[in-house]
Amino acid sequence: MMEIILLERVEKLGQMGQVVKVRPGFARNFLLPQKKALRATKENLAIFETRRGQLEAANLDKRKEAEQVAEKMKGVSVVLIRQAGESGQLYGSVSARDIAVGVTEAGFAIVRGQVTLDKTIKTLGLYPVRVVLHPEVAVQVTVNVAQSAEEAQMQAKGINPIQRAQDADRAGEAESQEAETAEPGEDKPAKAAKAKKKADAPEDVGEDADEEKPKAKTKAKAAKDDDEKPAKSKAGKSEKPEKKAKSKK
Secondary structure, eight states: OEEEEESSOBTTTBOTTOEEEEOHHHIIIIITTTTSEEEOOHHHHHHHHHHHHHHHHHHHHHHHHHHHHHHHHTTOEEEEEOOBOTTSEEEEEEOHHHHHHHHHHTTOOOOGGGEEOSSOEEESEEEEEEEEEETTEEEEEEEEEESSHHHHHHHHTTOOHHHHHHHHHHHHHHHHHHHHHSOTTOOHHHHHHHHHHHHHHHHHHHHHHHHHHHHHHHHHHHHHHHHHHHHHHHHHHHHHHHHHHHHHO
């Protein structure tokens, strides 16, 4: 581990003037080149003490400037157009560098190191991203990753373009299935009426059968009467000769 003197507040490390231990690589590759720290030697400690007032005044000016910029950046949304699959998975990813470029194009010059991004963005959607303007001042911007400007506007309104497209596809499939089951030229109301008529058919047949029972009974009675008429007429004819024979005697 290496001991350093912080020349400004560094998140998760400490405040200005503190002596902290860090990994040598982190110190050599970031803190020392960015002039955020000095090696903790006796000479550097003495230099820092003589420059403390100057450093604190400069830090205060930078902080005020950062706070003014942060006030202007409130509500900033950066649109990044990317290609994606049907599930919303990007063909690639959005990195801190991409976001820094987008924010700079929106009128606020920042660098990649000021963008706090835990992991790269790999799907469409809205993402809150933290931008550090000063060690003590940070602001949140919205990164709108979409396939087009129109979809970006939909996402900004809380509409999911992918879900909306899937719903539209399902609705289209349902209409196609209904069209296949319907007869040619038959609209939905006619189809519904036909289905209702078919459902009511068994009840109507039962009523017609009940109405025809008396009719069938009447026909049977008429046929019986017709069968009895000849028998009666024959009986009447056979009795008349006998009456005439008795009168001659």
